[in-house]
Amino acid sequence: MPNQINLFPSELVFYKMFESKIISAEGLKKFKNFVEESYRGIDKQKKEFEDVVSTLKFGKLNEKSRKWAIKVLKGLRVVGVDGSQIKPLREFGIPIGAVQVAAYSVDHGFGKWNVNYLSKILKLEENVDVVRYSMEMYMLKKKMDGKSYLFYDGSFSPSFAKELNPKICKIYLESARKVLKNSEETKTPVFGYTDRSYAKDIAKSFGLDVYDTFLLEGMDFASYTEPMESGNLCYSYVKFSPSLPSRIEFPCWMLKKFNSFIKIVFAECLLGSTFAYPFVLERAHKYAVISEKERRTIVEMIKKAKISFKWISKLR
Amino acid sequence: MRVVKVFDRFFEVNGNLKVGEIVKAGDCLGVVVSVVGEEPEYAKYIGELSRDEIKAYMPDILERTVVSRCYILKGMGENVSPEVGEEVCLVSDEDLKKFHTKDGEFRMPYFYNLLKTCDIDITKKILLRLKKVFENEEIIDILIKEVEYMMMHHMK
Numbered sequence: 121m122p123n124q125i126n127l128f129p130s131e132l133v134f135y136k137m138f139e140s141k142i143i144s145a146e147g148l149k150k151f152k153n154f155v156e157e158s159y160r161g162i163d164k165q166k167k168e169f170e171d172v173v174s175t176l177k178f179g180k181l182n183e184k185s186r187k188w189a190i191k192v193l194k195g196l197r198v199v200g201v202d203g204s205q206i207k208p209l210r211e212f213g214i215p216i217g218a219v220q221v222a223a224y225s226v227d228h229g230f231g232k233w234n235v236n237y238l239s240k241i242l243k244l245e246e247n248v249d250v251v252r253y254s255m256e257m258y259m260l261k262k263k264m265d266g267k268s269y270l271f272y273d274g275s276f277s278p279s280f281a282k283e284l285n286p287k288i289c290k291i292y293l294e295s296a297r298k299v300l301k302n303s304e305e306t307k308t309p310v311f312g313y314t315d316r317s318y319a320k321d322i323a324k325s326f327g328l329d330v331y332d333t334f335l336l337e338g339m340d341f342a343s344y345t346e347p348m349e350s351g352n353l354c355y356s357y358v359k360f361s362p363s364l365p366s367r368i369e370f371p372c373w374m375l376k377k378f379n380s381f382i383k384i385v386f387a388e389c390l391l392g393s394t395f396a397y398p399f400v401l402e403r404a405h406k407y408a409v410i411s412e413k414e415r416r417t418i419v420e421m422i423k424k425a426k427i428s429f430k431w432i433s434k435l436r
Numbered sequence: 437m438r439v440v441k442v443f444d445r446f447f448e449v450n451g452n453l454k455v456g457e458i459v460k461a462g463d464c465l466g467v468v469v470s471v472v473g474e475e476p477e478y479a480k481y482i483g484e485l486s487r488d489e490i491k492a493y494m495p496d497i498l499e500r501t502v503v504s505r506c507y508i509l510k511g512m513g514e515n516v517s518p519e520v521g522e523e524v525c526l527v528s529d530e531d532l533k534k535f536h537t538k539d540g541e542f543r544m545p546y547f548y549n550l551l552k553t554c555d556i557d558i559t560k561k562i563l564l565r566l567k568k569v570f571e572n573e574e575i576i577d578i579l580i581k582e583v584e585y586m587m588m589h590h591m592k
Contacts, residue, residue: 186484190493224496231495391494393480399494417440417520 162334169335172326177346179379181386184342189387193228198388199263200224200400202273202408203252206415208244215244218418219252221259222408224400225268235407250291253278257295264308269384273401275319276300276312276369277353300352300371309374311385313398317357317367321350332357333364342386347378356382360389361396437524442517445508445553449524453504456561460527461518465535466506467562469554474501507554509546509562510535529569536566542573556590559583 140146162169201223208217219240226233238255242248253274260270276296282289303310322332322345336345339359347356347370354372357365374381391399410418437451439461446469447461453468460466477497481490491498508517518524527535536543544566550559563580570576 190485190489193493226493226495228493231492233495391481403496413440 162330165328165330168326168328169330172322172328172335173338176322178339178343179346179382180340180343181383182342184390186390189390190228192383192387193391195227195229196384197225197227197268198271198384198400199226199268200271200273200398200402200404201256201259201263202401202404203256203259204408204410205248205252206410206418207248208242217242217244217246217248218410219248219255220408220410221252221255222404223259223263224404224407225263226400226403237407247288250288253292254295257299260299260310261302264302264306264310266306266308268308270303270308270310271388271398271400271404272299272310272312273315273405274312275314275317275367277319277350297352303371304373307373309381309384310370311381312369313385313401314367314369315397316364319355319367321355322348332367336365339365344382347375349375354378358382358385358389360386361394363396366396439518439520439522439524440503442520445517445549447506447508447518449504449506450501451504451524452502453506453526455555456558458509458527458532458562458565459506459524460531461506461524462522463516464518465509465527465532466518467509467550467554467558468504469507469558470505472503472505474503476500507550507558509550532566532569536570542570542575544579547579556583556587560587 136150138146138150142148142151201221203219203221205220206218208215219242221238223236224233225235236259238259240251240255242251256272256274260272263270276299278292278296284292299310302308317333318331320329320331323330323335328335336357336359339345339357341359341362344358345356347354349372352372353369354375355367355369356378357367359365368385370381385398388398388400389396392402437449437453437459439447440450441448447464447466449459449461449468452473453459453471455468455471457468458465459468476499478490481494481497485493487498547559550562560580560583563576563583567573567576567580
């Protein structure tokens with residue numbers, strides 16, 4: 121087996137490559153070995169993990185019923201923001217994409233609700249992911265009225281952004297920064313909720329290279345880590361389901377009232393269909409998603425309009 | 437309400453209409469032949485909360501999505517079907533008159549196909565609506581009687 125360290129980066133790409141399909145006897149065996157190897161690596165570090173976890177502070181919520189949740193949420197206006205997208209070419213066969221962002225708002229206890237949308241049709245040259253993120257952040261800003269509690273399905277410090285080109289990275293960080301700033305100015309609480317987080321903030325601060333959620337796998341149900349600060353952002357890990365913990369992020373000004381805010385997050389999760397994911401985000405996702413039927417409708421409309429690649433290229 | 441799907445001689449509308457109602461979609465006229473309601477999402481959230489509590493705290497999960505299927509009676513031109521996304525509304529008496537008049541005379545060219553394809557009761561509902569618009573058209577009275585006879589015959 122070649123020594124991985126001695127390989128050039130270009131050669132590293134081909135290291136452990138194999139000549140068969142992923143879904144084949146060989147492919148599945150490699151896949152299984154890869155997963156087992158990763159778990160063995162984690163197991164080896166378990167003692168170190170335990171040492172790290174023992175230095176962290178945890179809180180716990182004792183109430184776990186929906187009856188308790190509605191008491192917490194009574195009279196609160198809670199808004200969930202989520203988006204969806206159609207990438208150009210891959211799904212269309214033509215260079216047009218689309219982004220649709222929904223903000224679902226509910227006045228708990230009063231039976232009032234509504235959905236607002238922001239949408240955009242994109243050209244091939246535009247980065248769909250970055251446009252979607254910017255639009256989601258814009259929607260959050262629009263909903264900051266000093267009365268509502270906002271939930272966003274994602275992170276305000278997307279870990280992948282730092283790996284992108286500096287121009288794109290700047291757009292991500294700038295959009296999120298504006299939301300955090302506006303939240304403080306309008307005193308509108310906002311939570312970024314990441315169900316499956318791949319952040320390594322805690323682990324890295326202890327010199328470990330593992331996802332924080334793996335590190336915290338053993339957290340008790342209905343518990344949370346005391347919030348930690350990272351620049352202008354605070355984060356905490358919450359465990360509201362038997363699987364890995366989720367990550368919540370919020371601006372630092374909210375730190376003082378964290379104990380009451382965490383109850384709102386947990387109450388929203390208890391209302392959700394899985395008891396582990398905020399109800400308002402579940403609804404926002406439902407309204408934001410561009411269904412298969414809608415995708416087909418768009419494709420049909422485009423076909424009828426006889427839009428061709430040649431035609432679009434002339435627009436540029 | 438808008439057209440969400442078009443197939444053969446039918447189109448579907450995302451709205452709660454009544455069977456037998458006549459609608460207009462662009463240059464087309466259609467009659468509602470069935471209404472299908474998707475189950476509300478209530479079942480996913482069922483648990484310790486009462487229906488009233490759900491209504492107060494999670495109101496939209498009680499709402500049903502309804503799709504009304506319409507049979508295309510007539511296009512202004514031949515073989516016309518509505519576009520997906522076209523706005524749909526209940527047809528006015530004025531439009532109904534326009535759709536059924538040619539050279540100053542009452543016309544109902546879809547009658548035979550309607551009887552072949554749709555419930556006979558729907559045909560009767562259309563005729564009764566037309567009778568209100570074309571009060572003096574004896575042919576409509578005859579058709580109503582014919583349809584009633586067919587219904588009786590069918591019952592036998």
